[in-house]
Amino acid sequence: MSNAKTHILWVVALYAAAALAVLISVSGVLSTGGWLPLLVLAPMLGLLLPPLRNKVDPRERYLPGPKWSLGVAFVLAMFQAGLFGQHASGVEAEKEAIRLQEAAERAASAKRRLTDEYASDKAQILGQVESLLTSNQPREAAALATKYIGVSKDPDLARLKSRADMAVMRLELDNEAAVPLARRAQIYKTLMQEEPGSFARYQGKLKEVTAALEAERQAAARAAEQAALEASIKGQFSGWDGSHRNVEAALKARMKNPKSYEHVETGYTVGAGSITVVTTYRGTNGFGAVVTNQAIATVDMAGNVLTLSGL
Known part of the structure; x- marks a missing residue:
């Protein structure tokens, strides 16, 4: 069967x-x-x-x-x-x-359209840019010039775009404190080149901004280092009961009956180069009675147990 x-x-x-x-x-x-x-x-x-x-x-x-x-x-x-x-x-x-080819063809088609548009309406476009600059609309003038600068090497357009860009920079400096530090540094460098008479003024401002940018960089580096350290320290402790894994292993290794170990609570403080871990736990002593003890351990930043006392 x-x-x-x-x-x-x-x-x-x-x-x-x-x-x-x-x-x-x-x-x-x-x-x-x-x-x-x-x-x-x-x-x-x-x-x-x-x-x-x-x-x-x-x-x-x-x-x-x-x-x-x-x-x-x-x-x-x-x-x-x-x-x-x-x-x-x-x-x-x-x-x-196919998608990339179609995107390239669309970009090429748009470029050809702009090239033809500028070639046929050059005088009108340059006049519009000039008019916008005259009416104190540098951002609009820069945007219009930028639209065609990629498809034309016309020096007249390039000069108008440069004027518009400079005007935008000066306009931004009207509210200098609101301008990001990196952008301010870029503006100062450009104005130092384009306005030799203001070189000393902008050079001093550039030094201030450069120092502030370096301070920001250092602060960001310290914050990243601190975050990495905190993550490393947190990783040494159990996410289940909060015990320190290496300290717990060291405690069990010194107990007469490691299987009786029961974690109660763990706290810690971070020092300059080490961490102090205080663990409360229960276990049986030499007479078989369950007792509660507290151990104090010093571990390095990698979690290695350096000292263990209070057993």
């Missing part, structure tokens, strides 16, 4: 695997548009379908047993999956290449 049941179960397993192989192969044909999955399906069905197995090898002398047949079919299925994955990657790469 046992052998018969086992045989029936293997037949069911082979049929189920064959059905799955057909499903995977058909899906592969639909997704890839090729017929290779069906070529792989043929030997899989020969291995899996009992009627085909009997027809190919009536005595099953040469075909592997059901267990090995399933294994070989699995390997073939993985081969198919690899083919599907390669095809999917190729299709996605082709789509991405």
Whole structure:
């Protein structure tokens, strides 16, 4: 009876695997548009379908047993999956290449449009920029000049853009305190070059801003270092009960019955180069009685136990 049941179960397993192989192969044909999955399906069905197995090898002398047949079919299925994955990657790469090409064509088309627009309306565009500068609208003038400066090397446009940029910088300095330090440094450097008469004035301001930027950089570095230290310290303690892992291990190593160790609470203070860890715990003493103790440990910033007392 046992052998018969086992045989029936293997037949069911082979049929189920064959059905799955057909499903995977058909899906592969639909997704890839090729017929290779069906070529792989043929030997899989020969291995899996009992009627085909009997027809190919009536005595099953040469075909592997059901267990090995399933294994070989699995390997073939993985081969198919690899083919599907390669095809999917190729299709996605082709789509991405098309998207990039279309984006490049749109950019080129926009550039040609701007080039033609500037060539045909140069006088009007330059007049608009000049008018905006005259009416004290430097930001609008700079934006209009910037729109065409990338498609034209016209020196007249470049001069107007430079005037507009300088006017924008001076306008920003009307509310100097609101301008970010890095932007202020850029403005001062530009004005030192463009306005030699104001060199000394802006040089002093540039030194102040440079010092402030360095102070900000150092503060950010200290904050990052402190955050990393706090994360490192926090990682030394258990997120479950707050115990210090290395201190707990050291305590257990010194106990007569380490298995009786029970953590109660742990607190710590961070010093200049070490951490003081105070742990309250319970455990059995030499007489088998449960007692509560408190231990004080000193650990380094990496969590290594330096001293342990109070056992």
